[in-house]
Amino acid sequence: MTKQYRITLLPGDGIGPEIMTVAVSVLKRVGELTRLQFAFKEALVGGAAIDATGNPLPEETLAVCKDSDAVLLAAIGGYKWDTLPNAQRPERGLLNLRAGLELFANLRPATILPQLIDASSLKREVVEGVDIMVVRELTGGIYFGQPRGIFTSETGERRGVNTMVYSESEIDRIGRVAFETAQKRQGRLCSVDKSNVLEVSQLWRERMTQLGGEYPDVELSHLYVDNAAMQLVRSPKQFDTIVTGNLFGDILSDAAAMLTGSIGMLPSASLGASGPGLFEPVHGSAPDIAGQDKANPIAQVLSAAMMLRYGLNEPEAADRIEQAVQKVLDAGYRTGDIMSEGMKPVGCQAMGEALLAALG
Numbered sequence: 001m002t003k004q005y006r007i008t009l010l011p012g013d014g015i016g017p018e019i020m021t022v023a024v025s026v027l028k029r030v031g032e033l034t035r036l037q038f039a040f041k042e043a044l045v046g047g048a049a050i051d052a053t054g055n056p057l058p059e060e061t062l063a064v065c066k067d068s069d070a071v072l073l074a075a076i077g078g079y080k081w082d083t084l085p086n087a088q089r090p091e092r093g094l095l096n097l098r099a100g101l102e103l104f105a106n107l108r109p110a111t112i113l114p115q116l117i118d119a120s121s122l123k124r125e126v127v128e129g130v131d132i133m134v135v136r137e138l139t140g141g142i143y144f145g146q147p148r149g150i151f152t153s154e155t156g157e158r159r160g161v162n163t164m165v166y167s168e169s170e171i172d173r174i175g176r177v178a179f180e181t182a183q184k185r186q187g188r189l190c191s192v193d194k195s196n197v198l199e200v201s202q203l204w205r206e207r208m209t210q211l212g213g214e215y216p217d218v219e220l221s222h223l224y225v226d227n228a229a230m231q232l233v234r235s236p237k238q239f240d241t242i243v244t245g246n247l248f249g250d251i252l253s254d255a256a257a258m259l260t261g262s263i264g265m266l267p268s269a270s271l272g273a274s275g276p277g278l279f280e281p282v283h284g285s286a287p288d289i290a291g292q293d294k295a296n297p298i299a300q301v302l303s304a305a306m307m308l309r310y311g312l313n314e315p316e317a318a319d320r321i322e323q324a325v326q327k328v329l330d331a332g333y334r335t336g337d338i339m340s341e342g343m344k345p346v347g348c349q350a351m352g353e354a355l356l357a358a359l360g
Helices: 016-034 047-053 059-066 090-100 114-119 168-183 199-212 225-234 246-258 298-311 315-330 348-359
Strands: 003-012 036-042 070-075 103-111 131-137 145-152 158-163 188-193 219-224 241-244 267-272 277-281
Touching: 003 016, 003 047, 003 059, 016 036, 016 070, 016 298, 016 315, 016 348, 047 090, 059 090, 070 090, 070 298, 103 168, 103 246, 103 298, 114 315, 131 168, 131 246, 168 188, 168 199, 168 241, 188 199, 188 225, 188 246, 199 219, 219 225, 225 241, 225 246, 241 246, 267 298, 277 298, 298 315, 315 348
Parallel strands: 003 036, 003 070, 070 277, 131 241, 188 219, 188 241
Antiparallel strands: 103 131, 103 267, 145 158, 267 277
16 A cells, blocks of 8 residues: 655755655656655745845745645855845744744764765775764754843943753653654653753753663663763763763764764754654755755765655655665765765766665
């Protein structure tokens, strides 16, 4: 029996339309192979939406996204819109989209592809085999806590204030996402906090420990954030899944991504309690190469695989895409950003064709 899914496509700006075209062709092919059918609907966001409507996230786009099973985003932004007021810039469209879909969990993988291992700044023996998933709480913590601002005292001295705050319910919901993610991986979850000095982290650790009792098949451990940062560089293979708050996750996910030496190859996912998730590459819109067939579509394709695995619960289809990426890299195909001596240079379209051939 064929399963059907409604997918909203947000090509966005710069290289976005090019890499989205490749991802859609890959999804169609893997759908044929696994009896999945996708109904695609394209909408405007970012600079493209500003040019067409004056709004980086039109109401129609948000409505279409809410009415879908998953949202696949390419990239937004570019030099053209850099001088606009903050509230009208393309990036505001992405923030409003996350808020509108109530996406509180950000999943950022850091996987060492064996074909690109020498791109890492760390020794081969340290990073070979690394496969980490960072689960970051996305809508709470110090970035959203109140009070916040810059205040002036009676003496005239200015004082900056930000508040780190988490409720039990906020911790529990990100914790459940992390435990369920670990169940789909190697069954190990490391919770990162600063509970030796921060009360908010003491509550975080208490709730994560309590939740652990509901997931007996997941091995739970705890690390202070400073030690976790050190361990990521010293011995990254000890980690499987990491869960942490907004501030610590912001820092650790970038550190983990750079273990791969190729941040432009990495996908990401943002999930909510219900409704569609948002799946997008980590890289930007690269307006300097837009329309020149130079873009690398692999991060977009791997974002589609994350959509299948974490958004639609279709692991077989996700596996097929990830295996196709491995085959293409094994065959030596490289876009300019990952090119090395002795490899086969290809453009965006040719990389897409190679991925389709690898899918069979």
